[in-house]
Amino acid sequence: MRKTQWLFDDVTQFKTxxxxxxxxxxxxxxxxxxxxxxxxxxxxxxxxxxxxxVIMAKDTQLQxxxxxxxxxxxxxxxxxxxxxxxxxxxxxxxxxxxxVRIKPIGQYQLVTGLVVASEYRGGGLAHTLLxxxxxxxxxxxxxxxxxxxLTQLYQEHGFSEVKLATNDIQQLYLKHxxxxxxxxxxxxxxxxxxxx
Numbered sequence: 001m002r003k004t005q006w007l008f009d010d011v012t013q014f015k016t017x018x019x020x021x022x023x024x025x026x027x028x029x030x031x032x033x034x035x036x037x038x039x040x041x042x043x044x045x046x047x048x049x050x051x052x053x054v055i056m057a058k059d060t061q062l063q064x065x066x067x068x069x070x071x072x073x074x075x076x077x078x079x080x081x082x083x084x085x086x087x088x089x090x091x092x093x094x095x096x097x098x099x100v101r102i103k104p105i106g107q108y109q110l111v112t113g114l115v116v117a118s119e120y121r122g123g124g125l126a127h128t129l130l131x132x133x134x135x136x137x138x139x140x141x142x143x144x145x146x147x148x149x150l151t152q153l154y155q156e157h158g159f160s161e162v163k164l165a166t167n168d169i170q171q172l173y174l175k176h177x178x179x180x181x182x183x184x185x186x187x188x189x190x191x192x193x194x195x196x
Contacts, residue, residue: 002055002056002057002058002097002125002128003055003056004053004054004055004128004129004132005053005054005055005056006051006052006053006054007029007033007052007053007054008026008029008052030048032095032096033046033052033054033096033099034046036095036096036099036115036117037099037113037115040115040117040118041113041115044112044113044115046101046113047103049103049104050101050102050103050104050112050113051101051102051133051136052099052100052101052102053099053100053101053129053132053133054096054098054099055096055097055098055099055125055128055129056095056096056097057095057096057097057120096117097116097117097120097125098115098116098117098120098125098126098128098129099113099114099115099129100112100113100114100115100126100129100130100133101113101114102133102136102137102142105168105169105172106166106168107141108138108141108142108143108166108168108169109136109137109138109141109142109143110142110143110144110145110169110172111130111133111137111142111143111144112144112145114126114129114130114150126150126153127153127156127157130153130154130157131157134157134158137188138188139158139188139189139190140187140188140189141188142187142188143165143169143173143185143186143187143188144159144186144188145172145173145176145177145183145184145185145186146159146183146184146186147182147183147184148182148183148184151184151186154186155186158188158189158190159186159187159188159189160186160187160189161184161185161186162185162186162187163185165185165187169185170185173185
């Protein structure tokens with residue numbers, strides 16, 4: 001069984017204006033994430049200000065001693081170590097296969113960058129990711145710009161189509177929406193307790 005996990009458990013350290021340097025293990029994780037997006041969704045660029053949830057191809061429970069052996073320095077998160085291990089060993093069984101990000105836009109949130117590796121699509125991983133991040137989402141303050149064929153997926157997780165949003169979200173939506181690349185503006189409407 002695969003485990004969904006946050007990319008960096010203590011991501012707040014990167015969200016401050018005076019962020020400490022990443023450890024070697026965290027740098028490898030970040031590189032692996034960027035490479036995954038480059039291959040699967042090249043127009044999407046993750047940033048350190050986002051909360052990022054990932055699913056690995058293989059769920060491995062690593063002990064701190066194993067993490068130290070793999071990376072040659074301590075890493076504070078199991079997910080970082082697992083990603084770094086997959087990167088350093090070029091092991092396709094222990095690589096990122098699905099990811100989603102929560103981007104802060106002022107007091108609002110934007111669910112973005114949801115992607116499942118092509119060979120794993122249709123297995124419910126997108127549902128798993130959306131269920132995993134649900135507790136961090138703020139009802140009526142969270143939005144998504146859905147591709148038209150994915151609106152039902154988001155509806156199953158409490159999102160509804162809206163025509164207008166707050167100014168910052170609306171401007172961002174208009175920037176990304178076009179006749180060549182139509183998007184559907186959706187807002188989280190359902191309370192957490194009533195969601196699937």
